[in-house]
Each structure stands twice: as C-alpha cells, then as structure tokens.
Amino acid sequence: NAGVTQTPKFRILKIGQSMTLQCTQDMNHNYMYWYRQDPGMGLKLIYYSVGAGITDKGEVPNGYNVSRSTTEDFPLRLELAAPSQTSVYFCASSYTGEKLFFGSGTQLSVL
C-alpha cells in the first residue's frame, strides 16, 4: 500500500523559477493538506482541500497555488520562487480530518 507519495524528494530552484510539487494518495481520502516545515518552527499549513474541486487557504498561502481535480492528486505550485520558500514540504491526507497520513517530504532550496 503506497499511502501518500510526494515527488520530487529534493529540488534546487533559482529565484524566479517555478515548479510543481506532486502529491498523490491511494487511500481514497477526501481531506488533503500541504504543510511546510521550517527549522524550529513546527509545521505551517499552506493550503488544504476537503474534496475534489474544493480548496482553501491555510496559514501561509502567499506565493503558492493548488488544485484538486481528482480525489487522488493535490499538486502544489510555486510560481515565482523566492529564498523565503526554502523549506521542507509535506503533503498529508486524512479520511476523517483527524488522523493525518504524511508523505516523506520534498526538500526545496531556492538560491
């Protein structure tokens, strides 16, 4: 059982470049989330979705966009990368909205 799969695992971007972080889950979960993890700062919610076609902003949405065209996929888009977006990004999913299942993360550096 694959669970939550994130790609890529590592990426280096130049300032102003764009990229999409991929996230897919095979558990038929309605709830999906994107978090960023900065050193000593815990996890901050970027965007979340309660089902296909429905997305909403979290605590730190600026500089990011998401879409949810299917139950399985929840990609995160960075349009104009900035050094402040250097972080580790985690995708998570949930069936009930309580217990979260996390992917293994994407380490992103913007130089």
Add this chain to the structure above:
Amino acid sequence: GDSVTQMEGPVTLSEEAFLTINCTYTATGYPSLFWYVQYPGEGLQLLLKATKADDKGSNKGFEATYRKETTSFHLEKGSVQVSDSAVYFCALSDSSGGSGTYKYIFGTGTRLKVLA
C-alpha cells in the same frame, strides 16, 4: 487563537532512561490531542492520540494523558531505546469552527537522541 507549546530540545538520554516531553495547549473548543513522530528522512506518523479529557493514548510503550485542568498532554516512556531517536510533535485538532473542517495546530517539535 489555538496554540501548542512543547519543550525545546534536543533531549539526550541514555538507553533505558525515563522520558518526558512536555506539551501544553490553548484552545477555544474541545480539541483532540496527538503526538506524531518523525524519524530521519521520513514524514510524520501518528504515535498516539486522545480525544477527550482524562483519555490516555498509548502506543509502542509511549503514553500521554489528556489533562484539561492543566491543558497538558505530556509524552512519557518508561524505558527509551536507541530506535526511539526521532523528532516528536505535539498537535491539536479542533473542528469547533463550524465548517466541519478539522484545524490542525502543531508544536515546534522536540528532537530526542538516545545513546546506547
């Protein structure tokens, strides 16, 4: 707003030592409380949870009791192993906003290192 505060690390212990990682919370509603663990190079995974006051969550020898009177959810283990070395996150989940969506708040994480 809701918040979670946990003790700063790193915490370094010898194998078989007793572990306590403190966690306190503030919440306007009636949250569920969680401990998640993150092993090196991996995502977070649920360790244990408690959904109401006085509930005790337990898993893999770890325990935490939901104390409403002290707004705490401290993580304990009687005898740690080298394999317990990881980062531990306290979190709360609150659906009291009325939207039906659970709002998760995470603490900053506590790194535990267990020496053989």
